[in-house]
Amino acid sequence: MGRLVGRLFVGFTSSLICFIAYSPQIFVIWPWYGRELSVELITLLLPFNLLVGVLLWNYYLCAVTDPGRVPAGWKPDVQDNDGYEVKKLTRGPRFCRTCEAYKPPRAHHCRQCKRHVLRYRLTAHTDHHCPWVNNCVGHFNYGHFVRFLFYVDLACSYHFAMVARRVYAATQYWEDIASTELIFIILNFATCIPVLVAVGAFSLYHFWALSGNTTTIEGWEKDKVATLVRHGKIHEIKFPYNLGIRRNICSVLGDNPLLWCWPTVTPGTGLKYQLAEGDDSRGVAWPPEDPTKINTLPESDPNYKFVLPDNPWTFQNGSLNPHLEPSNTRRRPSSQRRLQSAAAQGPYSSLPPYHPDYDESQAEPAYALSSESSSGEEEVPDDEFGRRMGRVRVRRGSEGYEVKSVDREEVLRRFVEGRTHEPGRYQRYVPEPSSESEVEDGDADESIPLAQQVEQWRSAT
Template sequence: MSIPEKLIVTFVVILITYLQTTTSFVILGPALGGWTSLHAQKILLPLNIFIISIYYNYYLACKTDPGHVPEGWEPPSEVLSSDPLLNLGLTGPRYCKKCEAFKPPRCHHCKQCGKCILKMDHHCPWIGNCVGFGNYGYFVRFVFSVIIGCTYGCYLLLWRLQRIFDARKNTWNPNTPTTTELLLVLLNIVILSFVILLVGVLAVYHSYCLLKGQTTIEGSERQKTRRLIKRRKIDFVEFPFDVGFYRNICSVLGNNPILWPWPFPSPGNGIDFAIRSNTDLRVVYYWPPKSPDETNQVTEALTERGDHRLVRRDSEGYLVKEITWEDRMRMLQDEQPDEQQNEQYDGHVERLDLELADDDYEDDVTEYEVDFDEE
């Protein structure tokens, strides 16, 4: 956690503490007859339950590891040896150049954290942490606790404000609320309204993401995929991880709806996810689709290195020889470049990294790399 993020987290904790103390103990407690009255306890108990939920889920969102890739993880062998789905813009298993490791499905590299995060949603400066598989459930519960708690608190303060105005109309009332209390009530209403507005937008968007079974990053990927399909750049392909509203929510908050508000960790391991029926396994490990310009880099690179052995159907339509993707990779590994080829690439191409990975992080590349210096 960086110093600016520590300052932001400290500010959030101070703000929560201020709102809780002034609203419960300074304003509403005395107005309801004190904490010993049953009436005050009935009204303020729900408010303080939400405040406890806000504190605890915020702590878990800040401190819980969002999820890291297990050392030595690789996609299944049948996926590594499979051909790409170029008609769908899917070029192969994803590989992180920065971490020098394969990336599981839905995993992305975070530059702020300096590592790949399982099912990464975004890096959040308000919690000083990435939001990923390990803490997304806590983050969602924190957001909804803030909305519900602040809305209830704002309602109680508006009730108190009305009582203050009514009391101040009666100049003979010895218990007329002070101007200080009036200003404090107004200040807290403004702060709570501002929080509800800002966090409310976040809550609405993440409600949509929960129902669609996607992360913030995947939402952008799906928009790009829809554009590619609409422009007929790639064939139609469905997002593989959307398995229906109920199952999507259960994948984050747990399988028992009664326990959804309780801060349990999300089920699963952050690597294997429920997918749509009849989904090609390659779609799961190759997602997201790329544009034709990006996928052409794979074909061109392999064709140039194949010395005319990577043949395909010619202009007259007959097949000279069919060579699979596995054959192509084996030929690249077995072939030794001569001195002229080495001189051609020396000085400006030590390694041909096919930059075909996530658009959001430039340090991600696909698994298919041609290393001239190691051949």
């Protein structure tokens, strides 16, 4: 959302608040009291205007107050007794690759502001900051946002009661209502009631989140944990930031209850939060993972060393490459057409160039469709010496070419034999057969050095 669109949202919200606040006073209540200033009129309108004034002041503070940002060069204190938030996979401190900085607890990246926001609170089920205030709602302005919702509920309720009283008085005494007054009564009901219902429901959710010291993101996490507990997959785990209703409210609105309804600065820095006391509140990763869910990404181990597998044509963990799977049934016709076009361009060997049995002169069309099985696999033909390699399965995919279970020593032996049998490549040494006396002498005592055996052989002859 751009700056212009955000300002339009703020302008529309401010105009709607001013219309609901001042139009009934000018066009409904003032004519009802005969357009004369009286004590009764002041008694009716003064509380309403105070509510509207505090409402607008909290709305302004919520829109202009920085929700909190991570200081440059901030790093978590790994020696802290309370611990620090870690990643699920690496078990290291939370780090944002976009900002190239560490992430404090409960902080999240805002794509609109392009930075991290402390105690990031989504004001609705969205993935960006609140459009109605054109700002993120975080640690330092969440108190203003809660007060703003509270005063909207009070002001709209007072407004509805005030205008309803005017309508009741008109119907009770059969008074004639001017057309202008009637139009504004209808407009005020049409705007006040939807705002009261929508903001009221929204306020109830945030009052519940405030009492549990929960952000919107953490509320979604608590719902997932409750589902896992209900299905019996994990034991019930206490939310680590729930300090009790009073202390939860004090962590946002301040320690003095008399000033909860007055705009104050949120206590704390937003970089560290007090944890709940209890056996299950410390040392437990939040949110807990589903134990039945298979984690396909292993945790990085700094002491891990790669060991070459026994079979050179398998994946590094000893199994087949999971990415090399047969083509989908719906995509197979298109794959066959691609293979036909590739075969028409020229001959290709069915073996990769690094394979010991690869022979460019005997290359044939790649992956012949006649030999392709229904599962996307094919058989390797006989090697260049006419020996049957067996029904060796070959899998291919977007990441390469793979052959199942070939003995490493056998591959090396055939590679050496294939090179040494090439005419003119090597001069092979074939020793002469030993005489029976040599064999007997050699078998009689193998501990005698070769030089002494030669001398004994010369003296014997």
